[in-house]
Amino acid sequence: MTDPNLLYTIAVWLIPLVIAIVFHEVAHGYVARIFGDHTAERLGRLTLNPLRHVDPIGTVVLPMVLAIAHVPIFGWAKPVPVDARKMRNPRRDMVLVALAGPATNFVLATLTAFVLAGLLVVLHGVPAPVPPFTLARFAVENLGNFLQINVFLGIFNLIPLPPFDGGHVVQGLLPRAAAIHYAKLARYGFPLLIVLLFVLPMISPQADIVRRFVAPIAGAATDFFFGIANLGAA
Numbered sequence: 001m002t003d004p005n006l007l008y009t010i011a012v013w014l015i016p017l018v019i020a021i022v023f024h025e026v027a028h029g030y031v032a033r034i035f036g037d038h039t040a041e042r043l044g045r046l047t048l049n050p051l052r053h054v055d056p057i058g059t060v061v062l063p064m065v066l067a068i069a070h071v072p073i074f075g076w077a078k079p080v081p082v083d084a085r086k087m088r089n090p091r092r093d094m095v096l097v098a099l100a101g102p103a104t105n106f107v108l109a110t111l112t113a114f115v116l117a118g119l120l121v122v123l124h125g126v127p128a129p130v131p132p133f134t135l136a137r138f139a140v141e142n143l144g145n146f147l148q149i150n151v152f153l154g155i156f157n158l159i160p161l162p163p164f165d166g167g168h169v170v171q172g173l174l175p176r177a178a179a180i181h182y183a184k185l186a187r188y189g190f191p192l193l194i195v196l197l198f199v200l201p202m203i204s205p206q207a208d209i210v211r212r213f214v215a216p217i218a219g220a221a222t223d224f225f226f227g228i229a230n231l232g233a234a
Contacts, residue, residue, distance in 0.1 A: 006068065012138065013067045016146035018050050018059060020105060020153055021077040025053050027104035028097055029080040035093040037086040045080045053077040074152060079163075091172045091179070098168035105154035109221075112147040113228040119143065120230060147225050152218045159214070161196075163189030 026048060029040030040046055045053070054060065058076035066074070087093040123136055158166040162185045171179045185192070200207035 008138075010064055010067050012141040013145055013149075014060075014063055016142050017063050017075055017149050018054070020108065020146060020149045021059060021075060022048055022050050022053050023104050023108060024101040024153060024157070025077050025080045027100040028082060031097045031100040032080075032082045032087070032093075035087040035089070035097070037083050039083045039086070040080045043081060053080075074149075074156060091176075095169050095172035098165040098172070101165050102154040102157050105150040105157075109147050109150040109154070109225050110228075112143055112150065113225040116140070116143045116147065116229040144226075144229075147229070148218075148222050151221045151225065152214070155218045155221065156210070156214050159196075159209070161192060162186040163193060 026046060029046045032039070033041055033046070050059075055076060055078045060075075063075040082094070082097055084090040084094050119136075119140060123140075157164050158169075160166040160170045162168070162171075162183075167182075167185070167189075171182050174182055196209055200209065201211065206212070
């Protein structure tokens with residue numbers, strides 16, 4: 001028999017994760033369109049319909065496994081296609097396109113903090129305990145998780161290596177000759193992702209970049225946003 005608590009855990013983490021990832025990817029496509037690249041629009045990727053963005057592994061399987069294991073949830077969607085050759089100033093514009101995703105996550109986290117604060121005021125006053133299992137609790141937990149996920153995704157994607165957005169920023173800021181060599185790392189993007197997230201932490205805790213560098217920054221930022229919402233850090 002399916003554990004209802006497990007289904008609830010998956011629901012309150014997977015729903016906000018998918019929404020955050022979709023907004024992140026669509027932001028890349030919209031900013032690219034502003035600078036002259038209509039590739040994402042032409043391929044129907046400038047939509048909030050999650051079915052257009054879902055990656056079976058990164059958006060569904062991995063987050064569900066992490067939720068079941070009760071460890072921090074993250075994931076990815078199919079990257080929105082961007083063609084720098086169609087942009088007016090490719091090096092500068094690609095930096096801004098790359099930053100659009102994390103920036104959108106931070107904006108969503110900020111808005112969610114205020115919405116969560118307002119909801120808690122309506123439900124209980126400030127400060128207030130989260131209500132027992134009800135639709136209100138489901139909404140509060142989804143908003144809280146949505147806030148945490150957006151903060152983590154925004155910071156996580158700023159890691160200065162491909163395939164992360166931070167890698168595109170570094171490539172755009174390097175001198176042109178160095179940028180050409182740096183861009184060659186993109187072909188190893190997925191293997192690099194696996195090494196960073198799974199292989200290095202297994203070899204040594206000191207090599208766990210996410211736990212040592214990303215998580216503390218994300219935790220401090222999350223505490224700040226939960227403070228805005230008058231809600232203790234999760």
